[in-house]
Amino acid sequence: MSKGITSRETDYSQWYNELVVKADLAEHSAVRGCMVIKPYGYAIWEKMQAALDKMFKDTGHSNAYFPLFIPKSFFSKEASHVEGFATECAVVTHYRLKNDGNGQIVVDEAAKLEEELIVRPTSETIIWNTYRGWIESYRDLPILVNQWANVVRWEMRTRLFLRTAEFLWQEGHTAHATEEEAVAEANKMLEVYADFAENWMALPVVRGRKSENERFAGALDTLCIEALMQDGKALQAGTSHFLGQNFAKAFDVKFTSKEGKLDYVWATSWGVSTRLLGALIMAHSDDQGLVLPPQLAPIQVVIVPIYKQDAEKQAIGDLADRVMTELKAKGVSVKYDDRDTQRPGFKFAEWELKGVPVRIAIGARDMENGTVELARRDTQHKETVAQSGLADRVERLLADMQRDIYAKALAFRDSHTVEVDSYDEFKAVLDGPGGFVSAHWDGTVETEQLIKEETKATIRCIPLNNKQEAGVCIRTGKPSAQRVLFAKAY
RNA sequence: CGGGAUGUAGCGCAGCCCGGUAGCGCGCUUCGUUCGGGACGAAGAGGCCGCAGGUUCGAAUCCUGUCAUCCCGACCA
Numbered sequence: 327m328s329k330g331i332t333s334r335e336t337d338y339s340q341w342y343n344e345l346v347v348k349a350d351l352a353e354h355s356a357v358r359g360c361m362v363i364k365p366y367g368y369a370i371w372e373k374m375q376a377a378l379d380k381m382f383k384d385t386g387h388s389n390a391y392f393p394l395f396i397p398k399s400f401f402s403k404e405a406s407h408v409e410g411f412a413t414e415c416a417v418v419t420h421y422r423l424k425n426d427g428n429g430q431i432v433v434d435e436a437a438k439l440e441e442e443l444i445v446r447p448t449s450e451t452i453i454w455n456t457y458r459g460w461i462e463s464y465r466d467l468p469i470l471v472n473q474w475a476n477v478v479r480w481e482m483r484t485r486l487f488l489r490t491a492e493f494l495w496q497e498g499h500t501a502h503a504t505e506e507e508a509v510a511e512a513n514k515m516l517e518v519y520a521d522f523a524e525n526w527m528a529l530p531v532v533r534g535r536k537s538e539n540e541r542f543a544g545a546l547d548t549l550c551i552e553a554l555m556q557d558g559k560a561l562q563a564g565t566s567h568f569l570g571q572n573f574a575k576a577f578d579v580k581f582t583s584k585e586g587k588l589d590y591v592w593a594t595s596w597g598v599s600t601r602l603l604g605a606l607i608m609a610h611s612d613d614q615g616l617v618l619p620p621q622l623a624p625i626q627v628v629i630v631p632i633y634k635q636d637a638e639k640q641a642i643g644d645l646a647d648r649v650m651t652e653l654k655a656k657g658v659s660v661k662y663d664d665r666d667t668q669r670p671g672f673k674f675a676e677w678e679l680k681g682v683p684v685r686i687a688i689g690a691r692d693m694e695n696g697t698v699e700l701a702r703r704d705t706q707h708k709e710t711v712a713q714s715g716l717a718d719r720v721e722r723l724l725a726d727m728q729r730d731i732y733a734k735a736l737a738f739r740d741s742h743t744v745e746v747d748s749y750d751e752f753k754a755v756l757d758g759p760g761g762f763v764s765a766h767w768d769g770t771v772e773t774e775q776l777i778k779e780e781t782k783a784t785i786r787c788i789p790l791n792n793k794q795e796a797g798v799c800i801r802t803g804k805p806s807a808q809r810v811l812f813a814k815a816y
Numbered sequence: 817c818g819g820g821a822u823g824u825a826g827c828g829c830a831g832c833c834c835g836g837u838a839g840c841g842c843g844c845u846u847c848g849u850u851c852g853g854g855a856c857g858a859a860g861a862g863g864c865c866g867c868a869g870g871u872u873c874g875a876a877u878c879c880u881g882u883c884a885u886c887c888c889g890a891c892c893a
């Protein structure tokens with residue numbers, strides 16, 4: 327492992343790439359655009375999954391699994407959906423290979439599929455085709471199903487976690503008897519995502535609604551949570567769609583209501599992906615490496631012994647054992663790093679790089695004084711504290727850190743969210759500090775497109791519960807009823 | 817898919833212009849000394865120079881083709 331990583335100031339993008347690789351989260355694979363998520367990175371994803379999965383179950387959802395492959399014909403059934411995904415689909419055309427006689431393995435042209443299969447970029451079509459068989463009556467509703475899966479979107483340019491050709495995610499697909507219920511579901515799940523982002527990821531998010539231009543292909547309404555990264559660019563962290571009856575109509579999913587009327591089913595879908603790892607990394611980390619909020623850190627506390635002779639190591643180990651037992655009893659995950667192949671300074675740097683929230687160093691001096699050195703990753707603050715009551719102290723520290731990391735990110739976002747009333751100001755902010763820019767917009771797709779072409783900024787969202795305020799569009803001068811949030815985005 | 821660049825040891829690179837059979841740093845292995853912020857010394861291991869042709873007595877180096885990757889755009893969770 328080479329020393330240090332590129333600083334954020336030098337090159338934010340390179341900082342991110344190096345951090346992901348050097349912190350052992352993921353690496354590029356032999357397949358273009360596809361990453362290998364390494365054990366440490368996957369451990370964070372597992373913690374995210376566990377927390378989200380519980381939240382989904384607590385809100386009444388169940389997990390199921392649908393096929394990786396989708397018949398091509400399914401895609402053309404919902405017009406705007408196919409348009410949204412057609413240009414980035416991996417297509418399976420054959421089902422067999424053969425030896426060409428020259429020692430080469432080639433596709434067996436004789437084994438061409440009758441109908442091509444699409445590797446799912448998202449599962450609305452296969453799921454709604456399935457739901458047709460599950461739903462006849464209002465008694466069959468609602469269906470509240472979630473799927474943990476991988477999907478493939480053949481992106482032109484990829485970046486580890488932020489945009490990969492294959493990624494892991496969850497997709498919830500619900501079916502309802504009424505529009506109101508579906509709308510409420512979409513809102514409820516957006517709130518679940520916001521709750522998760524804020525309380526687990528320590529990531530403040532804006533809850534909002536996408537403009538028509540940014541709406542999911544096939545949705546009537548797309549709700550989202552938007553987060554701000556340290557370079558002033560926004561990142562969409564999760565979406566929740568109200569799909570209306572679009573997919574029910576496309577796949578002929580009808581039900582008989584209590585009143586005996588036949589009607590199409592109302593739908594939602596919602597998802598978050600491994601992209602959340604990208605958000606987590608970019609929101610909190612520093613030039614020393616990863617900074618993980620305690621709630622999602624695979625290792626919350628690392629204990630590093632500092633010793634010269636075996637006798638010292640033995641005594642320190644005994645103390646470490648006692649501390650670990652106490653911490654584990656409190657549900658804190660601890661690692662005792664007693665490798666004698668690395669020196670303490672190396673270990674300090676390594677665990678900082680990997681973002682372990684709390685480090686306890688114990689040396690001969692501490693053994694004499696009845697102390698340990700306690701260091702927190704987020705502020706890099708170190709202090710010498712008494713061994714007695716250590717576990718309680720660490721438990722409090724972890725809770726404090728979770729709050730502090732959130733507060734720091736919130737303060738950053740607040741200081742990078744500005745209202746502007748002219749196009750010049752708008753451009754000045756985007757070219758300068760970046761961040762969220764709250765500005766009036768005339769509400770048309772054309773103007774949004776124009777602003778995007780001229781500034782690379784897009785409407786990230788129209789915040790929910792946005793205050794209504796008369797004004798004029800910064801670009802066209804036409805009347806506007808409210809401000810919307812613009813930003814350059816990932 | 818347009819523009820630019822790069823493929824040489826596990827990683828990062830030099831060598832190429834001016835052809836003579838490959839080198840540096842980190843990492844790795846062994847031994848010793850070290851160990852409170854990325855240790856030091858000594859001795860080792862590791863490369864058909866992306867791939868395929870061509871020119872030449874001789875190619876990492878020159879020529880042609882090809883594949884791949886990265887960066888900047890357009891597209892996107």
